[in-house]
Amino acid sequence: MPPLASEDPIVLTAADAQSIVVRLRHRARLDLFRRCPVQAVVAAGTDFRRAFDHARILIRSWEAMDRLPPSNPQGHFGAALTAKLDPVFKAMAGP
Numbered sequence: 644m645p646p647l648a649s650e651d652p653i654v655l656t657a658a659d660a661q662s663i664v665v666r667l668r669h670r671a672r673l674d675l676f677r678r679c680p681v682q683a684v685v686a687a688g689t690d691f692r693r694a695f696d697h698a699r700i701l702i703r704s705w706e707a708m709d710r711l712p713p714s715n716p717q718g719h720f721g722a723a724l725t726a727k728l729d730p731v732f733k734a735m736a737g738p
Contacts, residue, residue: 650723653691658714690732692720 647654689697695718706713 648719649721651721652719653721653724654717654719655695656717659717662712662714690725690729692718692725695720 695716699716699718702716703713
């Protein structure tokens with residue numbers, strides 16, 4: 644993630660660097676990140692960071708139920724893009 648991290652992008656990964664090999668051996672685990680309702684949480688008016696934190700909790704609980712080692716999804720939230728999106732999320736959240 645460090646090469647992609649800067650002020651501008653929001654970067655989300657399904658696993659940390661140490662978990663990549665484990666995830667490839669457990670193809671079904673790739674679906675955990677896709678199953679996560681990040682889009683639904685964002686649509687409800689929360690920001691990407693909170694949605695991602697919620698997704699990490701869900702993924703960890705699914706991994707624990709399946710007795711899989713944690714994949715530890717990673718997120719980088721560039722300050723410039725986050726600042727531009729904040730008013731959008733606040734407007735979506737309502738009064």
